[in-house]
Amino acid sequence: MNTIVFIETNKSGSSREAIKAAEKLNFFTVLLTDQKRFLEERSEFPDVHQMIFTDINDYDNLITVIHNLKKTGKNIKGIFSFIDYFVYVAACLSEKFCKSMVSTDAIYHMENKILTRNVLKNLPISLNYLIYKPTESLSSFLKTVEMKFPLVVKSPESAGSKDVLLAKDRDQLISSMQTLLKKRPNEEILLEEYVDGPQYLVEVLVHNKKVHIIAVIEQEITFFERFIVTGYSLLGQLDTKLHYSLLNAIHSVVHAFDIKNGACHLELRRVNGIWKLIEINPRISGGAMNRMIEVGHGINLVQETIQLMLGNKPSLNKKHYKYVYTHYLTVPYRGKLIRVTGKKRSSKYPGVEEVYIKPKKGSILKPPKSMGDRCGYVLAASFSKQEAKRIALEAAKEISFDIEPMNTTA
Structure with missing residues (x-):
């Protein structure tokens, strides 16, 4: 039975969509997780054919689990993760058990921000x-x-x-x-x-050393106690000058890391005409990113990343060039969620592609200190950049979180 093993997932977003993509590609899907609540909510994971609760922080344990899977007749074609901390671990296991196509050493350096700076220290793109x-x-x-x-x-x-x-x-x-x-x-x-200026997120796939810019997204950052991205604007058509300046900058980074095959996303700011790298991560960005790219360009990036990692040629032709705006929802104070209203009304706005609400009734919500504290999003599309943003922001006004205030201590 041709099988893909995933190490950890979120309930929604890019990592979960990767599992769904593997199922769509007719693979038997196995999820290794250390989250007990996933077992309790097993019925909410129909795309996961086998869920194994285990210690995913113990590398030797993971080797044992995979050996046991092989003994039960699973023909393991890939071991992947779309979650921070486990991308490199999964790549190492893929190298051990499968025909690995990704640049494992590059992933190792990208997962650590200090190692990243050391790799890029002699380039103009470095801070x-x-x-x-x-x-x-x-x-x-x-x-x-x-x-x-x-x-x-x-x-x-x-x-x-x-x-x-x-x-x-x-x-x-x-x-x-x-x-x-x-x-x-x-x-x-x-x-x-600290450098100021507009910030862009660039989703990249490298196949046989060729760099493919899949999507360019303008980020809107709100400073709470941390830098939190509250708005993403996927650019449908990219100005030619912007495209080539980005491509040159990304080429320099890909060359420095010696990436032959792999996925990554870069966060960049342009300062006095020079691109500066804020961050790089060896995976697609999480949250709504895969959905945004699918709506904007007709590419299921997690699916094509899986194809790449399996040694197949990814299909990266853009089917259309829509502008997509995703507005993330946050709350102003800490409290217990009583109810959420307005989701249906928001969903009915012309141009709204998806409304996602993360917390359930009874959850404790708080102003965001990390991206994971955001409460959901409204995703809208149009052939106009301004119109996509207007629709998302207007539709988001319909949504209200009814919160019972609590003690402000974390």
């Missing part, structure tokens, strides 16, 4: 940065910091903005570093220069 080692005295290190404020303070393993802090002055820098050290006392800390 100025410093690395704090926990063996150093914090007070001694701070005396050597000559970078101008504001600075961005990051954990090298951070994902979804959870451990990315803005320091506008020395006091905030000390506070930010102490916050990260409290959480991970033995981990290095990355300090980067």
Whole structure:
């Protein structure tokens, strides 16, 4: 039985759509997870043919689980993950058990923000940065910091903005570093220069060293206590000059990482005509991204990524060029969700393609400190950029979260 094994998923978004894509490609799907609630909600995962509750943080255990699957007659064609922390693990296991096509070493470096900066340090696309080692005295290190404020303070393993802090002055820098050290006392800390300007997310697939720009998305970032993306605008038609300047910048990054085959998304800002890399991740962006690309260009990117990783040629021809805007929903204060109203009304707006509400009744909601704290989204499409955004924002006004306020402590 031709089988694809997935290591972890979210209930919705790109990682879940990858499992659905594998099922559509007629593979038997196996999910390895350490989330007990998924077993309790088993009926909500019809696309997962076999769910195994196991310790996915233990590499030797994963090897044992996969050996056991093979013993039961599963012909394992691929081991994949679309979740942070497990992309590299899955690539290593694929290398061990299957014919792996992805550039594993590149994934390893991309998953760590400090290793990423070291790979790119001699390129114009790189930001100025410093690395704090926990063996150093914090007070001694701070005396050597000559970078101008504001600075961005990051954990090298951070994902979804959870451990990315803005320091506008020395006091905030000390506070930010102490916050990260409290959480991970033995981990290095990355300090980067803060650059201003419009931010773009670029979804890329590399096949036999050829770079394919799948989608370019303008990001709208709202600063709560963290940098949270609250709006994504997928550009239908791309200005030729913008396309080639992005392509040149991305080529330099792909070459530096020596990516032969693989998927990644880059977050970039343009400063004085020069592209600067904010982040790179070795997978498609999560949340609504796969759906946005499908609506905007007719490409199911997770499906084509699976094809690539299986050694097949991905189908990347764009069927159309729509503008897509996704507005993410957040709440202003902490509280218990009583009910959500307006979803049906919002869905009926002409141009709205999807309305997704994440939390269930009784959930505890709070202002976002990570992308995972966002409460849902409204996704709209049009052949006009401004119209797609207008529709999404108007439709989002219909949605209301009725919250019972709670104590403000996290």
